[in-house]
Amino acid sequence: MHVMGIIVEYNPFHNGHLYHLNKSKEVTDATHVIAVMSGNYIQRGEPALVDKWARAKMALSCGVDLVIELPFVYAVQSAEIFAYGAIKLLDSTNIVDSICFGSESGDIKALTKIAEILAYEPNSFKSSIKKYLKQGRSFPEARQIAIAEHLKASSNILATPNNILAIEYIKNLMRLNSKIKPYTIKRISSGYHDVVIRDNIPSATAIRNILKASNMHKINGTMPDICYEELIKEFNKGKGPVFIEDFEMPIFYTLRKVNKRELMEIQDVSEGLENRLIKYSREAGNLNELISHVKTKRYTMTRIKRILIHTMIGIKEQDLKIFNANGGPQYIRVLGFNEKGRNLLKLIKERSQLPIITNVRNTAKYPALIKSMLEIEARATDLYVLGFKNPLERKAGRDQMTSPIVV
Template sequence: MNVVGMIVEYNPFHNGHLWHLNEAKRISGAQFAIGIMSGNFLQRGEPAIADKWSRAAMAVQAGADLIIELPTVFSVRSAQYFAAGGIQLLSRLGVVSHVCFGTETPDLSLLASVANCLNKQGVIDRMRQQMKTGQTYAASLAAALSTESGVASSLIQTPNNLLAIEYLRAITAYAPQLKPLPIQRLGANYHDNQVTSTIASATAVRTALLENSMLSPSSMVWKSLPPVCASQINNLVSIGRVPVALQAFSNMILAKIRTMSLDELAALPEVTEGLHNRISDAALKATTVQELLFYSKSKRYTLTRLQRIIIYALLGITKDKLTQFDQLGPLYARVLAFNRNGRKLLKEISQQATVPVITKTAQFLTSKQRQHSNLPPLQAMLAYDIVTTDIYVLGSPNYQWRSGGQDYQASPHYIPD
């Protein structure tokens, strides 16, 4: 079985994703395509604009065969852990032969050489020295690579190149049987916030949705999405499920941080060197989440890192818990959407996978069991996915969609051909 895997967010699914999906199938020669997709909160420390089941259904309607959720404890992490979680889960399915990812620099040999450099002690030591001067992780890493290995610093300072390098590191460490397939990103820049062509960045599409909500079929934004996805987004907007934005969680985040002790703040992942004091002080001055981030920011702490930290606080994720999960890797494959080919894949995965396939949450963790604090690792990991949804729905524009327990009510979407 020839199966290509992709690690994705689809926030939301647009024409650039469609091109990547079709190219992944073409260059791998794969009959089937699996997406490991982030759930309701994402790697940059923000909520997805649409819920995980809707985004997964859009991807399958556009041509993916099977979408499986990347557990929250990996999906909201920095590039290294996000990539490690995704690659390990693809490997544990037992059917994936290739991994395809978009990058600004599709030179596999160059990316692989950089990935190997990151394991050299000289690069690691130099990077730590750079970080002590107040530089960000990415800037420190770029400087260390340039100094120790002669790698151009610009190579690692784009989000997709950085992720590509981390995918290659994870493949070497956890899944050497997977064949990596980097492909050149098409069209818009990752950070572009304007839709100017039929290939737009997800950032630009989200910006347009937050500003206008409903999409006009004559607009460039509509044309930047597969028609079935654009239509589905408008349906979600019309019933008040979309768009979900970080600002909708301002009061929840401020309340959470204002009631946390300094020790509790210090126990959050990615909090180092007194940052907990800075965040605590900022939470008292801030009246919105945007102000909280503004008062907390410095040249050492990027906006993305701070956003992840406040999401850790919101979801109750601690350093100790993540240490355990990082040692174990993803412990299940939770199905979000599939088509007829996906059904064939699931049959094969059920025979080959080294982790259980979850289609009904209650079979692995009941709502009553979730109330206990000392859960086995699989159930503890799954509990974070459930609480993440319970919090995420509180950001829905229409209060009618804010009831909890949706992970127990929703079934994977089957999209017939």
């Protein structure tokens, strides 16, 4: 048995994801696949198009054996924190042999070389970052220049999103002294940020843009038929597509209600950003206007959107610090599995110290930290369903009532 881990969002599952999954099995000789998947919100600070159970079903229908959830407190974060949560979760299963991720580079040696710098942070590297931050550069930009200086070579490898995540995955494997062996596959066809569909392997961004324009038929052929059918089924139920604009009023309500001190406690709010958020939440009339006003060269649009989601759900910086101080993810939450996945769960139960959770109807039975993380997840889902088009689907308690998908 060779168990491969992958870290995914599948928002939605498209042909590029299928290529990555099949190619990853090939290069690692994997017999079983565990996917750590973001729940109802994704890393860039937006809600998922359809809920986590629909996306888990897509994954299982296309070759994944077990889907476990990356808790919300790690899913909607910077690449560093996102990667830590996902890698820690895979490592904690104590059954994963390898991990395979996509990258624009496709060069595991080059990615590993940069990951070593980030994992061990030489003093000269840290000094360079501080220097460029003082010049007003964003952290990603400052880090990119500092790495180029340290390597005495171009750091263009850090200019693309999948490379950045790949490096963070490797860095966290090093810091955890994990036995999991990393592999990478070169990303093909469309880039991560491509907004138009040029062929049958588009970016998820392009698919979401098409759906935002209500052109469902244009994405036919860009994803496996079974995934396209699942999307249509969810949309027909009025359970998607969900976009951040669907939370415009809850976000404005929250920002106009909180005070400066409360906003300063929110994860990722720092250096006076709370003042900009309060000021422009009172002056802007829609979400896009708010984001464009708050955004600066140093504070990216993605960071602003993550902060808006954190504020709406109420995630404080202290929450993350407490979880990290106590080992990161507190449990293995199962979203779905097939027969091979059922066997994986038996192995995990034998080897992992983390509890496997399939039913969260009664959180009172869990220790305080597990209970706290589950309650944050439930709150995030209760707000997520407010983005559904069908009012009958907006009832709270879906996290407690929904069982894992079995394929």
